[in-house]
Amino acid sequence: MDKHSKGFPISHVVGFFMSLVLTLGAAWIALQSSLSVKAVMWFIGSLAIVQAAIQLYMFMHINEGGNKVVNNINILYSAFLAVVIVAGSIWVMTSGHSH
Structure with a gap:
């Protein structure tokens, strides 16, 4: 086996589920919370930044190279x-x- 062939991509699965949880959390906050519109927008924007960082780390392999x-x-x-x-x-x- 060479160094490029790895087994099951567990980091991709973990990243996918983390992104899914963040997306569902944003949807829940937007639809079910009694927060103001401004607070909801800030919360969703914050979750989007966290999700972008997770995707850079897990899917784009930014830590490698x-x-x-x-x-x-x-x-x-x-x-x-x-x-x-x-x-x-x-x-x-x-x-x-x-x-």
Whole structure:
């Protein structure tokens, strides 16, 4: 057996179930809680960030590979781009109605 062939991918199964629990938790909070809309949105956003980290770790194998510094820089750059795109889109959509 070579080093690339492993047995059953238990980390994938664990990651899948963790993501499933987070998704169901977000759905439950959105549908069954008596929290304010703002609190629900913050809670769901927080769970989404945790789920993204789990998927990077479990499915994308971000902890593996040769150069950890390059992996971390790529993740930070991707997060920066996501924040710029989302914040810019919200800014454009909210300020466009005032003109």
